[in-house]
Amino acid sequence: MGGTGFLAEDGMSEAKPKRPEQTGAKQTGDDRLPGDPDRETLIERMIRVDHAGEYGAARIYAGQLAVLGKHPVGNTIRHMAEQEKKHLAAFDKLIVKRRVRPTLLSPIWHAAGFALGAATAAMGEKAAMACTVAVEDVIQEHYADQSEQLGEDEVELRDLIDEFRAEEIEHKETGLAHDAEQAPGYRVMSDFIKTGTRAAIWLSTRI
Ligand SMILES: [Fe+2]
Numbered sequence: 519m520g521g522t523g524f525l526a527e528d529g530m531s532e533a534k535p536k537r538p539e540q541t542g543a544k545q546t547g548d549d550r551l552p553g554d555p556d557r558e559t560l561i562e563r564m565i566r567v568d569h570a571g572e573y574g575a576a577r578i579y580a581g582q583l584a585v586l587g588k589h590p591v592g593n594t595i596r597h598m599a600e601q602e603k604k605h606l607a608a609f610d611k612l613i614v615k616r617r618v619r620p621t622l623l624s625p626i627w628h629a630a631g632f633a634l635g636a637a638t639a640a641m642g643e644k645a646a647m648a649c650t651v652a653v654e655d656v657i658q659e660h661y662a663d664q665s666e667q668l669g670e671d672e673v674e675l676r677d678l679i680d681e682f683r684a685e686e687i688e689h690k691e692t693g694l695a696h697d698a699e700q701a702p703g704y705r706v707m708s709d710f711i712k713t714g715t716r717a718a719i720w721l722s723t724r725i
Pocket residue numbers: 572575601602605682686
């Protein structure tokens with residue numbers, strides 16, 4: 519009888535570090551709505567779609583480099599391509615570590631990413647940069663959404679996403695600095711690529 523009282527009074531129970539869910543800190547999935555996937559599915563989907571997205575991004579830059587690699591803008595594109603490879607390598611590791619099934623659509627992103635990069639690059643440097651701005655803008659928004667959904671129980675993943683998002687924003691700014699907006703038909707092309715990128719995100723989350 520006295521034993522439990524003693525324990526409670528000497529503060530031992532207070533000394534134990536509190537788990538985040540006991541401190542009121544945000545947890546992943548806290549803002550889920552009825553009918554939304556459970557926490558594990560949510561994280562699995564995030565890793566699947568991010569892995570697919572980084573794969574697609576790496577392929578877009580590969581396509582651009584196939585056309586503009588020896589052009590003066592080649593080194594700028596190469597720098598972004600290297601960062602995409604680093605992003606992809608991180609998600610390659612995560613997909614194994616967290617046992618996430620990769621998207622079944624990789625063969626499509628392999629071809630479509632490269633084709634998009636090469637086709638826009640063939641239209642010229644500004645069109646290639648317009649493609650970069652459109653894609654990176656959608657991706658950075660997508661990463662912001664994910665970061666918002668992740669809680670203190672997923673700090674590592676959230677930090678990674680925040681870090682990559684900062685680089686996607688840099689890529690977008692690089693595109694703008696290279697006169698992306700002066701590409702012929704900029705608006706139409708940008709809307710078209712953004713719609714395609716959003717569709718790719720939607721599909722890769724689920725399939
Ligand atoms: Fe990336």
